[in-house]
Amino acid sequence: MAELCFEQVSKVYAGHPAVVDVDLTVPSGSFTALIGPSGCGKTTLLEIAAALIPATTGRVLLGGRPITRPGPETAIVFQHHNLFEWMTVQDNVAFGLRTQGISRHERRLRAGRLLADVGLIDHAHKLPRELSGGMRQRVAIARALVLNPQVLLMDEPFSSLDYQTRRVMQRYLLAMWHHAQATVVMVTHDLDEAIALADQIVLFSGSPGRIVETIHIPLKRPRQPEDSRLQEIRTHLRHHLEKEVALGEFTAAELEALRREGMTADL
Amino acid sequence: MPPADSPSTSVPAWASPAIAPFARGRLRRLMPGLSFVLAWIILALAWEIGAATEVLNPRILPPPSVVIPYILQGPGAAGIGPQQVTYGEAIVKTLARVLIGLILGLIAAIPLGTVLAVVNPVRQLILPMIQTIAPIAPVAWVPVAIALLGIGDQSAIFVVFMGVFAVMTLATAAAIENVPQELIKTARSLGARGHRLWLWVVLPATAPSLLTIVRVNFFAAWMAVLAGEMAGINSGLGALIILGQQQFNMRLVMTGIITIGVLGFAIDRLILLIQRRLLWWEARSKGRTNG
Numbered sequence: 442m443a444e445l446c447f448e449q450v451s452k453v454y455a456g457h458p459a460v461v462d463v464d465l466t467v468p469s470g471s472f473t474a475l476i477g478p479s480g481c482g483k484t485t486l487l488e489i490a491a492a493l494i495p496a497t498t499g500r501v502l503l504g505g506r507p508i509t510r511p512g513p514e515t516a517i518v519f520q521h522h523n524l525f526e527w528m529t530v531q532d533n534v535a536f537g538l539r540t541q542g543i544s545r546h547e548r549r550l551r552a553g554r555l556l557a558d559v560g561l562i563d564h565a566h567k568l569p570r571e572l573s574g575g576m577r578q579r580v581a582i583a584r585a586l587v588l589n590p591q592v593l594l595m596d597e598p599f600s601s602l603d604y605q606t607r608r609v610m611q612r613y614l615l616a617m618w619h620h621a622q623a624t625v626v627m628v629t630h631d632l633d634e635a636i637a638l639a640d641q642i643v644l645f646s647g648s649p650g651r652i653v654e655t656i657h658i659p660l661k662r663p664r665q666p667e668d669s670r671l672q673e674i675r676t677h678l679r680h681h682l683e684k685e686v687a688l689g690e691f692t693a694a695e696l697e698a699l700r701r702e703g704m705t706a707d708l
Numbered sequence: 709m710p711p712a713d714s715p716s717t718s719v720p721a722w723a724s725p726a727i728a729p730f731a732r733g734r735l736r737r738l739m740p741g742l743s744f745v746l747a748w749i750i751l752a753l754a755w756e757i758g759a760a761t762e763v764l765n766p767r768i769l770p771p772p773s774v775v776i777p778y779i780l781q782g783p784g785a786a787g788i789g790p791q792q793v794t795y796g797e798a799i800v801k802t803l804a805r806v807l808i809g810l811i812l813g814l815i816a817a818i819p820l821g822t823v824l825a826v827v828n829p830v831r832q833l834i835l836p837m838i839q840t841i842a843p844i845a846p847v848a849w850v851p852v853a854i855a856l857l858g859i860g861d862q863s864a865i866f867v868v869f870m871g872v873f874a875v876m877t878l879a880t881a882a883a884i885e886n887v888p889q890e891l892i893k894t895a896r897s898l899g900a901r902g903h904r905l906w907l908w909v910v911l912p913a914t915a916p917s918l919l920t921i922v923r924v925n926f927f928a929a930w931m932a933v934l935a936g937e938m939a940g941i942n943s944g945l946g947a948l949i950i951l952g953q954q955q956f957n958m959r960l961v962m963t964g965i966i967t968i969g970v971l972g973f974a975i976d977r978l979i980l981l982i983q984r985r986l987l988w989w990e991a992r993s994k995g996r997t998n999g
Contacts (some may be wrong), residue, residue: 511897523894527912527989540899
Protein backbone atom coordinates (compact mmCIF):
# COMPACT_ATOMS: atom_id res chain seq x y z
CA MET A 442 0.00 0.00 0.00
CA ALA A 443 1.21 3.44 -0.81
CA GLU A 444 -0.01 6.96 -1.24
CA LEU A 445 -0.86 8.02 -4.78
CA CYS A 446 0.01 11.61 -5.57
CA PHE A 447 -0.77 13.69 -8.67
CA GLU A 448 1.58 16.66 -8.96
CA GLN A 449 0.57 19.49 -11.28
CA VAL A 450 -0.62 17.00 -13.89
CA SER A 451 -1.80 18.43 -17.22
CA LYS A 452 -2.59 16.70 -20.49
CA VAL A 453 -2.92 18.39 -23.86
CA TYR A 454 -4.34 16.52 -26.86
CA ALA A 455 -3.45 18.16 -30.20
CA GLY A 456 -3.56 21.65 -28.73
CA HIS A 457 -6.67 21.02 -26.61
CA PRO A 458 -6.08 20.81 -22.87
CA ALA A 459 -7.94 17.82 -21.41
CA VAL A 460 -6.90 18.24 -17.77
CA VAL A 461 -5.11 21.20 -16.22
CA ASP A 462 -2.98 21.45 -13.08
CA VAL A 463 -4.33 18.52 -11.14
CA ASP A 464 -2.92 18.28 -7.63
CA LEU A 465 -4.41 15.40 -5.75
CA THR A 466 -3.27 13.15 -2.96
CA VAL A 467 -4.98 9.81 -2.48
CA PRO A 468 -4.04 8.48 0.96
CA SER A 469 -2.76 4.95 1.18
CA GLY A 470 -5.55 2.39 1.29
CA SER A 471 -8.31 4.95 0.83
CA PHE A 472 -11.13 5.11 -1.67
CA THR A 473 -11.41 8.18 -3.87
CA ALA A 474 -14.19 8.92 -6.35
CA LEU A 475 -13.74 11.37 -9.22
CA ILE A 476 -16.92 13.10 -10.31
CA GLY A 477 -17.49 15.60 -13.09
CA PRO A 478 -19.24 16.18 -16.40
CA SER A 479 -18.38 13.98 -19.38
CA GLY A 480 -15.19 14.91 -21.15
CA CYS A 481 -13.52 16.53 -18.16
CA GLY A 482 -10.50 14.28 -18.48
CA LYS A 483 -11.10 11.90 -15.58
CA THR A 484 -10.31 8.90 -17.74
CA THR A 485 -7.17 10.69 -18.94
CA LEU A 486 -6.04 11.05 -15.33
CA LEU A 487 -6.51 7.34 -14.65
CA GLU A 488 -4.60 6.41 -17.79
CA ILE A 489 -1.76 8.73 -16.77
CA ALA A 490 -1.71 7.13 -13.32
CA ALA A 491 -1.55 3.69 -14.99
CA ALA A 492 1.32 4.98 -17.19
CA LEU A 493 -0.66 4.05 -20.30
CA ILE A 494 -0.30 7.58 -21.62
CA PRO A 495 2.30 10.20 -20.62
CA ALA A 496 1.32 13.43 -18.89
CA THR A 497 2.14 16.57 -20.87
CA THR A 498 3.41 18.22 -17.69
CA GLY A 499 3.54 17.13 -14.08
CA ARG A 500 3.93 13.63 -12.72
CA VAL A 501 2.25 10.93 -10.67
CA LEU A 502 4.02 9.49 -7.65
CA LEU A 503 3.31 6.20 -5.95
CA GLY A 504 4.80 5.99 -2.49
CA GLY A 505 7.08 8.89 -3.43
CA ARG A 506 8.37 7.27 -6.61
CA PRO A 507 7.27 8.52 -10.06
CA ILE A 508 5.24 6.07 -12.17
CA THR A 509 6.84 5.85 -15.60
CA ARG A 510 5.62 2.59 -17.12
CA PRO A 511 2.82 0.11 -16.56
CA GLY A 512 3.76 -2.21 -13.76
CA PRO A 513 2.25 -4.67 -11.33
CA GLU A 514 1.78 -1.90 -8.72
CA THR A 515 -1.14 -0.37 -10.62
CA ALA A 516 -4.15 -2.06 -12.21
CA ILE A 517 -6.93 -0.54 -14.27
CA VAL A 518 -10.51 -1.64 -14.95
CA PHE A 519 -12.58 0.05 -17.64
CA GLN A 520 -16.29 0.44 -18.19
CA HIS A 521 -16.15 -2.36 -20.72
CA HIS A 522 -14.80 -5.55 -19.18
CA ASN A 523 -12.16 -6.00 -21.92
CA LEU A 524 -11.83 -9.67 -21.12
CA PHE A 525 -9.90 -11.74 -23.64
CA GLU A 526 -12.65 -13.59 -25.48
CA TRP A 527 -10.32 -16.42 -26.47
CA MET A 528 -9.33 -17.31 -22.93
CA THR A 529 -11.25 -19.03 -20.18
CA VAL A 530 -12.05 -17.10 -17.03
CA GLN A 531 -9.10 -18.72 -15.30
CA ASP A 532 -6.67 -17.85 -18.10
CA ASN A 533 -7.97 -14.29 -18.16
CA VAL A 534 -7.31 -13.95 -14.46
CA ALA A 535 -3.89 -15.54 -14.86
CA PHE A 536 -2.89 -13.21 -17.72
CA GLY A 537 -1.04 -10.78 -15.44
CA LEU A 538 0.92 -13.69 -13.97
CA ARG A 539 1.78 -14.95 -17.44
CA THR A 540 3.31 -11.62 -18.47
CA GLN A 541 5.45 -11.79 -15.34
CA GLY A 542 6.88 -15.10 -16.49
CA ILE A 543 5.33 -17.15 -13.72
CA SER A 544 5.14 -20.88 -14.44
CA ARG A 545 1.94 -22.40 -15.76
CA HIS A 546 1.51 -24.53 -12.68
CA GLU A 547 1.76 -21.61 -10.29
CA ARG A 548 -0.44 -19.44 -12.50
CA ARG A 549 -3.20 -22.04 -12.34
CA LEU A 550 -2.79 -22.30 -8.61
CA ARG A 551 -2.88 -18.59 -7.90
CA ALA A 552 -5.66 -17.77 -10.36
CA GLY A 553 -7.67 -20.66 -8.96
CA ARG A 554 -7.17 -19.45 -5.40
CA LEU A 555 -8.24 -15.91 -6.30
CA LEU A 556 -11.31 -17.21 -8.15
CA ALA A 557 -12.21 -19.31 -5.14
CA ASP A 558 -11.81 -16.27 -2.88
CA VAL A 559 -14.18 -14.21 -4.98
CA GLY A 560 -16.65 -17.05 -5.47
CA LEU A 561 -16.16 -17.49 -9.21
CA ILE A 562 -14.38 -20.85 -9.12
CA ASP A 563 -17.39 -22.65 -10.63
CA HIS A 564 -17.00 -20.50 -13.73
CA ALA A 565 -13.22 -20.93 -14.06
CA HIS A 566 -13.44 -22.88 -17.31
CA LYS A 567 -16.14 -20.84 -18.96
CA LEU A 568 -15.52 -18.29 -21.67
CA PRO A 569 -16.26 -14.60 -21.06
CA ARG A 570 -19.18 -14.63 -23.48
CA GLU A 571 -20.81 -17.40 -21.48
CA LEU A 572 -21.07 -15.13 -18.42
CA SER A 573 -23.54 -12.44 -17.38
CA GLY A 574 -22.57 -8.77 -17.53
CA GLY A 575 -22.01 -8.45 -13.80
CA MET A 576 -19.98 -11.64 -13.71
CA ARG A 577 -17.74 -10.46 -16.55
CA GLN A 578 -17.00 -7.27 -14.66
CA ARG A 579 -16.20 -9.30 -11.52
CA VAL A 580 -13.77 -11.40 -13.53
CA ALA A 581 -12.22 -8.18 -14.89
CA ILE A 582 -11.73 -6.94 -11.32
CA ALA A 583 -10.29 -10.27 -10.23
CA ARG A 584 -7.91 -10.16 -13.20
CA ALA A 585 -6.78 -6.68 -12.15
CA LEU A 586 -6.18 -7.84 -8.57
CA VAL A 587 -4.17 -10.97 -9.40
CA LEU A 588 -0.82 -9.21 -9.03
CA ASN A 589 -1.84 -7.65 -5.71
CA PRO A 590 -1.62 -4.08 -7.01
CA GLN A 591 -1.14 -1.21 -4.59
CA VAL A 592 -3.44 0.98 -6.65
CA LEU A 593 -6.68 -0.04 -8.33
CA LEU A 594 -7.93 2.45 -10.94
CA MET A 595 -11.50 2.08 -12.12
CA ASP A 596 -13.15 3.97 -14.95
CA GLU A 597 -16.92 3.76 -14.46
CA PRO A 598 -16.65 0.03 -13.89
CA PHE A 599 -20.35 -0.54 -13.25
CA SER A 600 -22.00 2.02 -15.50
CA SER A 601 -22.96 -0.51 -18.16
CA LEU A 602 -24.80 -2.65 -15.62
CA ASP A 603 -28.43 -2.31 -14.61
CA TYR A 604 -29.33 -0.56 -11.35
CA GLN A 605 -29.76 -3.62 -9.12
CA THR A 606 -26.65 -5.36 -10.42
CA ARG A 607 -24.72 -2.15 -9.86
CA ARG A 608 -25.77 -1.98 -6.20
CA VAL A 609 -24.76 -5.60 -5.68
CA MET A 610 -21.45 -4.98 -7.42
CA GLN A 611 -20.71 -2.00 -5.18
CA ARG A 612 -21.06 -4.16 -2.08
CA TYR A 613 -18.93 -6.78 -3.75
CA LEU A 614 -16.29 -4.16 -4.50
CA LEU A 615 -16.19 -3.08 -0.85
CA ALA A 616 -15.58 -6.67 0.18
CA MET A 617 -12.85 -7.07 -2.43
CA TRP A 618 -11.28 -3.81 -1.38
CA HIS A 619 -10.97 -4.90 2.24
CA HIS A 620 -9.49 -8.12 1.03
CA ALA A 621 -7.02 -6.53 -1.41
CA GLN A 622 -6.03 -3.56 0.76
CA ALA A 623 -5.43 -1.42 -2.32
CA THR A 624 -5.69 2.33 -2.81
CA VAL A 625 -8.70 2.85 -5.07
CA VAL A 626 -9.45 5.67 -7.49
CA MET A 627 -12.79 5.36 -9.23
CA VAL A 628 -14.34 7.54 -11.90
CA THR A 629 -18.11 7.52 -11.71
CA HIS A 630 -21.19 9.39 -12.88
CA ASP A 631 -23.31 7.79 -10.22
CA LEU A 632 -23.55 10.11 -7.20
CA ASP A 633 -25.03 7.41 -4.97
CA GLU A 634 -22.15 5.14 -5.88
CA ALA A 635 -19.60 7.79 -4.94
CA ILE A 636 -21.38 8.57 -1.66
CA ALA A 637 -21.75 4.93 -0.72
CA LEU A 638 -18.11 4.02 -1.34
CA ALA A 639 -15.70 6.93 -1.17
CA ASP A 640 -13.55 8.41 1.59
CA GLN A 641 -13.10 11.47 -0.54
CA ILE A 642 -14.99 12.75 -3.55
CA VAL A 643 -13.14 14.98 -6.00
CA LEU A 644 -15.28 17.29 -8.10
CA PHE A 645 -14.10 18.31 -11.55
CA SER A 646 -15.23 21.14 -13.78
CA GLY A 647 -15.80 20.61 -17.49
CA SER A 648 -13.37 21.06 -20.37
CA PRO A 649 -10.60 21.49 -19.59
CA GLY A 650 -10.96 19.39 -16.47
CA ARG A 651 -9.67 20.84 -13.24
CA ILE A 652 -10.39 20.10 -9.61
CA VAL A 653 -12.91 22.48 -8.08
CA GLU A 654 -13.56 20.83 -4.73
CA THR A 655 -12.66 17.87 -2.59
CA ILE A 656 -15.23 16.51 -0.16
CA HIS A 657 -14.30 14.14 2.65
CA ILE A 658 -16.82 11.64 3.95
CA PRO A 659 -15.56 10.35 7.29
CA LEU A 660 -18.35 7.78 7.68
CA LYS A 661 -18.01 4.05 8.14
CA ARG A 662 -19.04 1.61 5.44
CA PRO A 663 -21.42 0.04 4.64
CA ARG A 664 -23.43 3.27 4.69
CA GLN A 665 -27.18 3.68 4.73
CA PRO A 666 -28.31 5.70 1.72
CA GLU A 667 -30.98 7.32 3.93
CA ASP A 668 -28.35 8.75 6.31
CA SER A 669 -29.11 12.49 6.72
CA ARG A 670 -25.43 13.43 6.61
CA LEU A 671 -25.23 11.82 3.18
CA GLN A 672 -28.33 13.65 1.95
CA GLU A 673 -26.58 16.97 2.35
CA ILE A 674 -23.55 15.82 0.39
CA ARG A 675 -25.75 14.33 -2.29
CA THR A 676 -27.64 17.60 -2.81
CA HIS A 677 -24.37 19.48 -2.97
CA LEU A 678 -22.93 17.07 -5.54
CA ARG A 679 -26.06 17.14 -7.63
CA HIS A 680 -26.02 20.93 -7.82
CA HIS A 681 -22.41 20.97 -8.81
CA LEU A 682 -22.84 18.35 -11.50
CA GLU A 683 -25.98 19.91 -12.98
CA LYS A 684 -24.33 23.31 -13.08
CA GLU A 685 -21.28 21.90 -14.86
CA VAL A 686 -23.41 19.96 -17.31
CA ALA A 687 -25.51 23.08 -18.02
CA LEU A 688 -22.33 25.08 -18.64
CA GLY A 689 -21.10 22.48 -21.06
CA GLU A 690 -24.47 21.96 -22.74
CA PHE A 691 -25.93 25.44 -23.18
CA THR A 692 -24.56 28.60 -24.75
CA ALA A 693 -24.23 31.79 -22.68
CA ALA A 694 -27.38 33.19 -24.37
CA GLU A 695 -29.38 30.07 -23.52
CA LEU A 696 -28.21 30.19 -19.92
CA GLU A 697 -29.26 33.85 -19.75
CA ALA A 698 -32.70 32.93 -21.11
CA LEU A 699 -33.02 30.11 -18.58
CA ARG A 700 -32.05 32.51 -15.80
CA ARG A 701 -34.75 34.98 -16.85
CA GLU A 702 -37.26 32.14 -16.68
CA GLY A 703 -36.04 31.29 -13.20
CA MET A 704 -35.00 27.81 -14.30
CA THR A 705 -31.45 28.13 -12.99
CA ALA A 706 -32.30 29.10 -9.42
CA ASP A 707 -30.70 26.00 -7.94
CA LEU A 708 -27.71 25.87 -10.26
CA MET B 709 -52.85 -29.94 -38.92
CA PRO B 710 -49.82 -28.56 -37.08
CA PRO B 711 -50.54 -25.87 -34.52
CA ALA B 712 -50.49 -22.40 -36.01
CA ASP B 713 -47.80 -21.21 -33.60
CA SER B 714 -45.38 -24.06 -34.30
CA PRO B 715 -41.88 -22.67 -34.83
CA SER B 716 -41.18 -22.00 -38.45
CA THR B 717 -38.69 -24.57 -39.64
CA SER B 718 -37.67 -25.84 -42.98
CA VAL B 719 -40.08 -28.77 -42.64
CA PRO B 720 -42.77 -28.03 -45.19
CA ALA B 721 -46.29 -27.81 -43.80
CA TRP B 722 -47.57 -30.65 -45.94
CA ALA B 723 -44.93 -32.99 -44.51
CA SER B 724 -45.54 -32.47 -40.82
CA PRO B 725 -48.90 -34.12 -40.06
CA ALA B 726 -47.77 -37.46 -41.38
CA ILE B 727 -44.47 -37.58 -39.48
CA ALA B 728 -44.21 -38.58 -35.83
CA PRO B 729 -42.64 -35.93 -33.52
CA PHE B 730 -39.47 -37.97 -33.08
CA ALA B 731 -38.90 -38.40 -36.79
CA ARG B 732 -39.79 -34.78 -37.31
CA GLY B 733 -37.02 -33.69 -34.91
CA ARG B 734 -34.48 -35.81 -36.72
CA LEU B 735 -35.69 -34.55 -40.07
CA ARG B 736 -35.33 -30.99 -38.85
CA ARG B 737 -31.69 -31.58 -38.01
CA LEU B 738 -30.98 -33.16 -41.38
CA MET B 739 -33.00 -30.57 -43.27
CA PRO B 740 -30.23 -28.12 -44.22
CA GLY B 741 -28.20 -30.89 -45.84
CA LEU B 742 -31.27 -32.55 -47.33
CA SER B 743 -32.70 -29.41 -48.83
CA PHE B 744 -29.34 -28.74 -50.45
CA VAL B 745 -29.31 -32.17 -52.10
CA LEU B 746 -32.97 -31.83 -52.99
CA ALA B 747 -32.39 -28.51 -54.73
CA TRP B 748 -29.68 -30.07 -56.88
CA ILE B 749 -31.86 -33.05 -57.74
CA ILE B 750 -34.68 -30.73 -58.80
CA LEU B 751 -32.32 -28.65 -60.93
CA ALA B 752 -30.82 -31.78 -62.54
CA LEU B 753 -34.29 -33.21 -63.23
CA ALA B 754 -35.52 -29.97 -64.77
CA TRP B 755 -32.40 -29.85 -66.90
CA GLU B 756 -32.83 -33.48 -67.94
CA ILE B 757 -36.49 -32.95 -68.86
CA GLY B 758 -35.62 -29.71 -70.65
CA ALA B 759 -33.02 -31.50 -72.73
CA ALA B 760 -35.28 -34.50 -73.45
CA THR B 761 -38.10 -32.25 -74.66
CA GLU B 762 -35.60 -30.09 -76.58
CA VAL B 763 -36.71 -26.97 -74.71
CA LEU B 764 -33.02 -26.71 -73.90
CA ASN B 765 -30.69 -27.45 -76.78
CA PRO B 766 -28.95 -30.69 -75.66
CA ARG B 767 -26.02 -29.98 -77.94
CA ILE B 768 -25.32 -26.68 -76.13
CA LEU B 769 -26.43 -27.80 -72.66
CA PRO B 770 -25.77 -31.55 -72.52
CA PRO B 771 -27.96 -33.00 -69.73
CA PRO B 772 -26.60 -34.56 -66.50
CA SER B 773 -27.23 -38.06 -67.88
CA VAL B 774 -24.54 -37.27 -70.46
CA VAL B 775 -22.18 -35.08 -68.44
CA ILE B 776 -22.00 -37.13 -65.24
CA PRO B 777 -20.91 -40.40 -66.94
CA TYR B 778 -18.49 -38.33 -69.00
CA ILE B 779 -16.91 -36.94 -65.82
CA LEU B 780 -16.87 -40.33 -64.09
CA GLN B 781 -15.14 -42.02 -67.02
CA GLY B 782 -12.55 -39.22 -66.78
CA PRO B 783 -12.50 -36.95 -69.79
CA GLY B 784 -9.51 -38.07 -71.82
CA ALA B 785 -6.80 -35.80 -73.02
CA ALA B 786 -8.25 -32.91 -74.94
CA GLY B 787 -6.39 -30.73 -77.35
CA ILE B 788 -3.52 -31.34 -79.66
CA GLY B 789 0.24 -31.32 -79.17
CA PRO B 790 1.67 -28.95 -76.58
CA GLN B 791 -1.82 -27.59 -75.82
CA GLN B 792 -2.93 -30.97 -74.57
CA VAL B 793 -4.71 -30.79 -71.21
CA THR B 794 -5.87 -33.74 -69.16
CA TYR B 795 -8.68 -33.37 -66.67
CA GLY B 796 -6.73 -34.41 -63.57
CA GLU B 797 -3.74 -32.31 -64.58
CA ALA B 798 -5.96 -29.29 -65.10
CA ILE B 799 -7.44 -29.63 -61.61
CA VAL B 800 -4.05 -30.05 -59.95
CA LYS B 801 -2.56 -27.11 -61.86
CA THR B 802 -5.43 -24.76 -61.03
CA LEU B 803 -5.53 -25.74 -57.37
CA ALA B 804 -1.77 -25.38 -56.97
CA ARG B 805 -1.83 -21.94 -58.57
CA VAL B 806 -4.63 -20.73 -56.32
CA LEU B 807 -2.96 -22.10 -53.23
CA ILE B 808 0.49 -20.71 -53.96
CA GLY B 809 -0.88 -17.33 -55.08
CA LEU B 810 -3.05 -17.07 -52.00
CA ILE B 811 -0.25 -18.04 -49.62
CA LEU B 812 2.20 -15.60 -51.25
CA GLY B 813 -0.50 -12.95 -51.04
CA LEU B 814 -0.96 -13.62 -47.33
CA ILE B 815 2.78 -13.62 -46.70
CA ALA B 816 3.03 -10.19 -48.29
CA ALA B 817 -0.26 -8.71 -47.08
CA ILE B 818 -0.15 -9.49 -43.37
CA PRO B 819 3.19 -7.81 -42.60
CA LEU B 820 2.46 -4.87 -44.91
CA GLY B 821 -1.05 -4.44 -43.51
CA THR B 822 0.38 -4.51 -39.99
CA VAL B 823 2.97 -1.86 -40.83
CA LEU B 824 0.26 0.27 -42.47
CA ALA B 825 -1.86 0.05 -39.34
CA VAL B 826 0.95 0.90 -36.96
CA VAL B 827 3.45 3.20 -38.68
CA ASN B 828 1.74 6.40 -39.72
CA PRO B 829 4.35 7.79 -42.17
CA VAL B 830 4.36 4.50 -44.09
CA ARG B 831 0.60 4.63 -44.11
CA GLN B 832 0.55 8.12 -45.65
CA LEU B 833 3.01 7.00 -48.30
CA ILE B 834 1.84 3.49 -49.21
CA LEU B 835 -1.90 3.39 -48.47
CA PRO B 836 -3.02 5.38 -51.56
CA MET B 837 -0.89 3.10 -53.71
CA ILE B 838 -2.52 -0.05 -52.30
CA GLN B 839 -5.93 1.55 -52.62
CA THR B 840 -5.21 2.16 -56.30
CA ILE B 841 -4.14 -1.43 -56.91
CA ALA B 842 -7.08 -2.96 -55.01
CA PRO B 843 -9.86 -2.18 -57.53
CA ILE B 844 -7.94 -3.51 -60.56
CA ALA B 845 -9.63 -6.70 -61.80
CA PRO B 846 -7.12 -9.57 -61.59
CA VAL B 847 -7.68 -10.50 -65.24
CA ALA B 848 -6.31 -7.09 -66.23
CA TRP B 849 -2.90 -8.30 -65.08
CA VAL B 850 -2.92 -11.24 -67.50
CA PRO B 851 -1.22 -9.44 -70.42
CA VAL B 852 1.40 -8.03 -68.06
CA ALA B 853 1.94 -11.44 -66.49
CA ILE B 854 2.30 -13.18 -69.85
CA ALA B 855 4.68 -10.52 -71.16
CA LEU B 856 6.79 -10.74 -68.01
CA LEU B 857 6.63 -14.42 -67.15
CA GLY B 858 5.28 -16.29 -70.17
CA ILE B 859 2.21 -18.55 -70.16
CA GLY B 860 3.29 -20.91 -67.38
CA ASP B 861 2.43 -21.32 -63.73
CA GLN B 862 4.34 -18.20 -62.71
CA SER B 863 1.96 -16.03 -64.69
CA ALA B 864 -1.10 -17.62 -63.12
CA ILE B 865 0.37 -17.25 -59.65
CA PHE B 866 1.24 -13.63 -60.40
CA VAL B 867 -2.35 -12.94 -61.44
CA VAL B 868 -3.73 -14.57 -58.29
CA PHE B 869 -1.24 -12.66 -56.17
CA MET B 870 -2.17 -9.31 -57.72
CA GLY B 871 -5.83 -10.19 -57.32
CA VAL B 872 -5.68 -10.77 -53.58
CA PHE B 873 -2.62 -8.95 -52.27
CA ALA B 874 -3.93 -5.37 -52.18
CA VAL B 875 -7.36 -6.25 -50.81
CA MET B 876 -5.86 -8.47 -48.11
CA THR B 877 -3.39 -5.74 -47.14
CA LEU B 878 -6.21 -3.24 -46.67
CA ALA B 879 -8.31 -5.75 -44.77
CA THR B 880 -5.40 -6.68 -42.48
CA ALA B 881 -4.75 -3.03 -41.68
CA ALA B 882 -8.45 -2.53 -40.95
CA ALA B 883 -8.57 -5.64 -38.73
CA ILE B 884 -5.67 -4.40 -36.63
CA GLU B 885 -7.09 -0.90 -36.35
CA ASN B 886 -10.37 -2.37 -35.17
CA VAL B 887 -8.84 -3.95 -32.08
CA PRO B 888 -10.27 -1.78 -29.28
CA GLN B 889 -7.67 0.56 -27.78
CA GLU B 890 -8.92 -0.29 -24.31
CA LEU B 891 -8.20 -3.98 -24.85
CA ILE B 892 -4.60 -3.11 -25.69
CA LYS B 893 -4.41 -0.76 -22.72
CA THR B 894 -5.78 -3.42 -20.41
CA ALA B 895 -3.20 -5.91 -21.66
CA ARG B 896 -0.42 -3.36 -21.26
CA SER B 897 -1.49 -2.53 -17.72
CA LEU B 898 -1.30 -6.27 -16.99
CA GLY B 899 2.32 -6.21 -18.13
CA ALA B 900 2.11 -7.35 -21.79
CA ARG B 901 4.66 -5.65 -24.02
CA GLY B 902 6.31 -6.01 -27.43
CA HIS B 903 5.99 -9.34 -29.20
CA ARG B 904 3.94 -10.82 -26.35
CA LEU B 905 1.33 -8.11 -26.73
CA TRP B 906 1.12 -8.97 -30.43
CA LEU B 907 1.14 -12.72 -30.00
CA TRP B 908 -1.16 -13.00 -27.01
CA VAL B 909 -3.61 -10.17 -27.66
CA VAL B 910 -3.51 -8.56 -31.12
CA LEU B 911 -3.22 -11.82 -33.06
CA PRO B 912 -6.12 -13.66 -31.39
CA ALA B 913 -8.20 -10.47 -31.39
CA THR B 914 -7.74 -10.13 -35.17
CA ALA B 915 -7.87 -13.87 -35.95
CA PRO B 916 -11.61 -13.94 -36.77
CA SER B 917 -11.23 -11.11 -39.28
CA LEU B 918 -8.03 -12.53 -40.72
CA LEU B 919 -9.64 -15.91 -41.36
CA THR B 920 -12.65 -14.28 -42.96
CA ILE B 921 -10.22 -12.36 -45.16
CA VAL B 922 -8.64 -15.65 -46.24
CA ARG B 923 -12.02 -17.18 -46.97
CA VAL B 924 -13.31 -14.24 -49.00
CA ASN B 925 -10.03 -13.95 -50.86
CA PHE B 926 -9.96 -17.61 -51.70
CA PHE B 927 -12.94 -16.85 -53.93
CA ALA B 928 -11.15 -13.86 -55.41
CA ALA B 929 -8.11 -16.05 -56.10
CA TRP B 930 -10.25 -18.80 -57.61
CA MET B 931 -11.92 -16.32 -59.98
CA ALA B 932 -8.58 -14.74 -60.82
CA VAL B 933 -6.87 -17.97 -61.78
CA LEU B 934 -9.79 -19.14 -63.95
CA ALA B 935 -10.01 -15.81 -65.73
CA GLY B 936 -6.25 -15.91 -66.27
CA GLU B 937 -6.38 -19.45 -67.63
CA MET B 938 -9.13 -18.47 -70.02
CA ALA B 939 -7.42 -15.28 -71.12
CA GLY B 940 -4.15 -16.72 -72.34
CA ILE B 941 -2.47 -18.89 -69.72
CA ASN B 942 -3.23 -22.01 -71.69
CA SER B 943 -3.51 -24.68 -69.03
CA GLY B 944 -5.66 -25.52 -66.04
CA LEU B 945 -9.45 -25.72 -65.63
CA GLY B 946 -10.09 -22.35 -67.25
CA ALA B 947 -8.19 -23.41 -70.34
CA LEU B 948 -10.08 -26.72 -70.36
CA ILE B 949 -13.35 -24.84 -70.77
CA ILE B 950 -11.96 -22.67 -73.56
CA LEU B 951 -10.65 -25.82 -75.24
CA GLY B 952 -14.09 -27.37 -75.02
CA GLN B 953 -15.51 -24.25 -76.62
CA GLN B 954 -12.98 -24.30 -79.46
CA GLN B 955 -13.67 -27.95 -80.21
CA PHE B 956 -17.41 -27.50 -79.67
CA ASN B 957 -17.20 -30.20 -77.01
CA MET B 958 -19.94 -28.93 -74.72
CA ARG B 959 -19.58 -31.98 -72.46
CA LEU B 960 -16.09 -30.76 -71.68
CA VAL B 961 -17.36 -27.22 -71.06
CA MET B 962 -20.02 -28.49 -68.66
CA THR B 963 -17.45 -30.72 -67.00
CA GLY B 964 -15.25 -27.68 -66.42
CA ILE B 965 -18.12 -25.61 -65.05
CA ILE B 966 -19.35 -28.32 -62.67
CA THR B 967 -15.82 -29.06 -61.48
CA ILE B 968 -15.20 -25.39 -60.74
CA GLY B 969 -18.42 -25.14 -58.78
CA VAL B 970 -17.94 -28.34 -56.78
CA LEU B 971 -14.27 -27.68 -56.00
CA GLY B 972 -14.95 -24.07 -55.01
CA PHE B 973 -17.75 -25.16 -52.73
CA ALA B 974 -15.71 -27.96 -51.16
CA ILE B 975 -12.70 -25.75 -50.49
CA ASP B 976 -14.88 -23.01 -49.01
CA ARG B 977 -16.37 -25.61 -46.64
CA LEU B 978 -12.87 -26.79 -45.78
CA ILE B 979 -11.77 -23.25 -44.91
CA LEU B 980 -14.92 -22.83 -42.85
CA LEU B 981 -14.07 -26.01 -40.96
CA ILE B 982 -10.51 -24.81 -40.30
CA GLN B 983 -11.90 -21.44 -39.23
CA ARG B 984 -14.18 -23.12 -36.67
CA ARG B 985 -11.30 -25.22 -35.37
CA LEU B 986 -8.93 -22.27 -34.99
CA LEU B 987 -11.59 -20.00 -33.50
CA TRP B 988 -12.62 -22.63 -30.99
CA TRP B 989 -13.82 -20.02 -28.53
CA GLU B 990 -16.39 -18.70 -31.01
CA ALA B 991 -17.59 -22.15 -32.05
CA ARG B 992 -17.89 -23.31 -28.46
CA SER B 993 -20.05 -20.51 -27.18
CA LYS B 994 -22.29 -20.76 -30.23
CA GLY B 995 -22.80 -24.42 -29.41
CA ARG B 996 -23.66 -23.54 -25.83
CA THR B 997 -26.30 -20.98 -26.66
CA ASN B 998 -27.95 -23.30 -29.14
CA GLY B 999 -27.84 -26.35 -26.89
